[in-house]
Amino acid sequence: MDKKLEKIKSMVNEKGIFHIFAIDHRDVFVKCLEDNVGHDVTPEEITEEKNRLMEAVSEVTGGYLIDPVYFVKEGHLDARLSGHPFMMGVENSNYDISCVDDNYLYSDISVHQIWKMGGSMVKLFVYYHPHMEFRHKILEIIHQLEAECKKYDMPFLLEPIIYSEHPLDPEIRLSLMKEMLEQLKKVQVDIYKLEFPGDVVVYDDEKNIEICREIGKLIQTPWIVLSSGVSVEVFTKQLALSGKSGACGYAVGRSVWGKYPGTDNKKMKEMAHILSEFVACANKYCKPWNEK
Structure with missing residues (x-):
């Protein structure tokens, strides 16, 4: 089997669907944890808590999205990840578009x-705006990572998010998203991780499905929907609509673990139950990643 194909398959379930538990957050995770425990926490405590959350959802998760800050020490992967499929984010946590440079x-x-650690995929988060100057440097960074992934036959997951200093009208946001993805067409991406392109408040189901299908047709690449920290109810709706439109799964973070860092094991079971509902929803509506 092709090595890249083998790595992608390690991240999906028997139906070919991605169920990704995203725990690569840094500042926002630390704030949630410190707010719940009532004191400052050490890097070691942060790593321990991330591992505790991952263990709590291990039976309802197809793979983890992790960060190198808390899961890699002196070049070595946290041993507790052994045997678990994972993808790793490679961006720094400074997303200030005014100073996008070689330290991104x-x-x-x-x-x-x-690759040496046994990772299944590399993830890159970027802010992007099709009309703003900083996009040129972002494109350089994307192409740099694209080349490295190609060199080592590593699957490349790209998470491009429309940059805006204020909330956008749904139509304007969709238009910018389409322009962005059009500009990214020459990048060899294996999986896209995208915000829900429609709006479950403004549009009806039929319109949202139409919008999602437009995006899928535009990128001609498997895509998963991210949760963006929305409520469980909203993301369940977004996931179902995305799946009906061709999405091949999800990556969920704050929408599941947002209030649970530092809580007791009973609360952890509650978190796992929420995630199991996303699993059922994705299995019902999403399409296999390799289905055209």
């Missing part, structure tokens, strides 16, 4: 290292 990528990790 996290300096202490590389595609080669992730």
Whole structure:
């Protein structure tokens, strides 16, 4: 089997659907944890808590999205991830578009290292705006990572998010999203991780499905929907509509774990139950990643 194909398959279930538990957040995770425990926490405590959350959802998760800050020490992957499929984010946590430079990528990790650690995929988050100057540097960074992934036969997951300093009208946001994805067409992406392109408040189901299908047709690449920290109810709706439109799964973070860092084991079971509902929804509506 092709090595890249084998790695992608390790991240999906028997139906070919992605169920990704995203725990790569840094500042927002630390704030949630410190707010719940009532005191400052050490890097070691953060790593322990991330692992505790991952263990709580291990039976309802197809793979993890992790960060190199808390899961890689002195070039070695946290041993507790052994045997678990994972993808790793490689961007720094400073997303200030006014100073996008060669330090955008996290300096202490590389595609080669992730490959040696047994990673299944490399993820890159970027803010993007099709009309703003900073996009040119972002494109350089994307192409740099694209080349590294190609060199090591590593699957490349790209998470491009429309940059805006204020909430956008749904029609304007969709238009910008289409322009962005059109500009990214030359990038060899294996999986896209995208915000829900419609709006479950403004549009009816039929319109949202039409919008999602337009996006799928535009990118001609498998895509999963991200949760963006929305409520469980909203994301369940977004996931079902995305799946009906051709999405091949999800990556969910704050929408599941947002209030649980630092809580007791009973609460952890509650979190796992929420995630199991997303699993059922995706299995019902989403399409296999390799289905045209």
